[in-house]
Amino acid sequence: MGEPGIRNIVILGGGTAGWMTAAALSRALKGSGRTITLVESDEIGTIGVGEATIPTIHWFNRIVGLDEAEFIRETKATYKLGIQFSGWNGDGSAYLHPFGTFGPPGDGVMFLHRLIRARLGGMAAATEDFSLTAQAARAGRFATPVGDPRSLRSTLGYAYHFDAGLYARYLRRHAEALGVVRTEGKVARVEQDPESGCITRLVTERGDPVAGELFIDCSGLRGLLIEQTLGAGFEDWSEWLPCDRAWAAPSPVEGEIIPYTRATAAEAGWRWRIPLQHRTGNGYVFSSRFQDDDAARQSLLDALGEEPIAEPRLIRFLPGKRKRSWVKNVVAIGLSSGFLEPLESTSIHLIQSGIAKLLALFPRHGDDALVAEQFDRVFGQEVLDVRDFLVLHYKMTAGRDEPLWRYCQDMPIPDTLAYRIDQFRASGRLVLSTDELFRDASWFAVMDGQGIRPTDYNPMIETLSEADNRRHVEAVRAAIAQAAAQLPPLPLPADMAKV
Incomplete structure (x- = not known):
């Protein structure tokens, strides 16, 4: 079993997904030959608007070996402490999904029940x-x-806003320094083994062959290898996630x-606004069933209140995922494996999650059915x-009567999500598995923010006693x-560049 099996790994596509994959694999496989x-x-352009992340980005940057100060300078990053949802419960409403945990250190889950109990007893306090x-x-x-588990500062959490194009360029330098070879060119032909159907090599338009035993498809929404060549299939989730375009x-x-x-909730979707050191990212995610492209573009420009520094760009997508993300000797990473939508900044996380699972399940041979089954x-x-976490935002919206939002309020939802909502309403319990990305604090922030109120704890x-519980909750507040009040001020953009 000591034979190397996979000698040559081929990544199709650059952008964020391709260069994240290249940087991680080159570091993990350094010295393996x-x-x-x-x-x-x-x-070929990239989507490249993924400017917001969640705290799991720290894990990826560490395994790739990035220095945080250098990363912030190179990607024009700013700190991100959460997401504010404005207008999702009607005009003028707003709530924050913060990173980190609620309450004192070491009491995160149970503190939420203490808070619920105090509220049921009449205490009024903002989450x-x-x-x-x-x-x-x-x-x-x-x-x-x-790191001190006794300190309130251990409950903090943060991620970043950054320029995805600059991030890919930054990772490219790291990957190439570790030996990754970049081949320029469009793929003109994909060659397969006539017996197994495995991909054997890619041939560019100028005739350059690139052979390998394991292929990583980072070709974006088109899924050149995983879908167009190997027909993995696709699960369409647009019945629950109706937005399918973005300016x-x-x-x-x-x-x-x-x-x-x-x-910010809008007439047929929602708008994002993301601050970077050198510009501000803006977008409008909308449903083409409820608004046409031109009207949506104008809606974004009207809300912007200033001239954009580049022409608005339209991005089309179908919410859902591949039925299989690993077929034969091809693994789909990033948009080639599917796309939900940018609401909770999960796109880059799902790239790094796919990479992490590939590293954990790295096969002896590219075509390993059991490994592929476990990955999928x-x-x-x-x-x-x-998906369920994102659907929660749409389903539980209140105070809006535009056609899109009426559709969302009336739509049937996955049984798995309905069960979570029922459990929370009945007992304040958040029913999560040990491996879920979004933990108790996130589910509580959104359920509470969207107006779901538990009737028990x-x-x-x-x-x-009830009185002592209330005193404890007030003391925590x-x-x-x-x-x-003792935390230092947030750095200004000019100071971020010097970090």
Whole structure:
């Protein structure tokens, strides 16, 4: 069993997915004698608007070996402490999905039940009061989490807003320094083994052959290898996620950096606004069933309130995932494996999650049916869980009566999501598996923000009387307010460039 099997790995497509994959594989396989070749064409554009991330980005940057200060400078990054949802419960409404956890350190899940109990007893308090990250975001303050489990600062969480194109370029330098070879050119022909059907090599338009035993498809939504060649199939989830297009346009940099993504409900979808060091990212995600392209473009421009610094770009997508993300000797990473939508900034996470699972299940031979089955099982479940979290936002919207939102309020939802909502309403419990991306704090923030109110709580917390429980919750609120006031101010864009 000591034979190397896979000697040559071929990545089709650059962009964020391709160069993340190349950077991770080249570091993990350093010294193994395997070659990694990335095939991409300068003539083929990338989506490239993925400017917002979630805290799992830290894990990926660490395994690739990136220095945080250098990463921030190279990608024009700013800090992101969460996502604000405005207008999802009607005009004028807003709530924050903060990163990190609620309450004091070490009591995250049970503290949510303590808060529910206090509210059922008549206490009125904003959910944000019990998140140090949320308080920091609102006050324009920032600090990295500390390792001391007794400190309130250990409950903080953060990610980044960054320029995805610059990130890909930055990772390319790291990957090429570790031996990854880039081949320029469009793929003209995909050759397969006549018996097994496995892909054997790609041939570019100028005739350059690129052979390999394992192929990573990072070709984007078209899925040149996984779908067009191997016919993996696709699960269409547009019945639950009705938005299928987005206009994107940059605007000048903001004078004051807001440390969270803004997601504002609109007539046929929602708008994003993302601050970077050198520009502001804007977009309007909408449903073509409820608004045509021209009207949506105008809606974005009207809301922008200033001239964009580049022409708006239209992106079309179909929400869903491949039925299989690993077929024969091809693994789909990134948009080639499917796309949900950008609402909770999960696109880059799902790229790195696919990479992590590939590293954990790296095969002896590219065509390994059992390994492929396990990859599809665990990756597919993660995507399903993310899907349910996104559908929650649409289904539980209130206070809006535009056709899109009426559709969402009336639509049947997956049984898995309905079960989670029922459990939370009945007992305050958040029914999650151990491997889910979004944990209790995230589900609570959105369920609470969307107006779902529990009618009970976990009776295990009744070791305290109702009065003592309320005093405890109030003390936590005061401690968080005090800790937030002691955090340093958020760096200005000019200071971020010097980090």
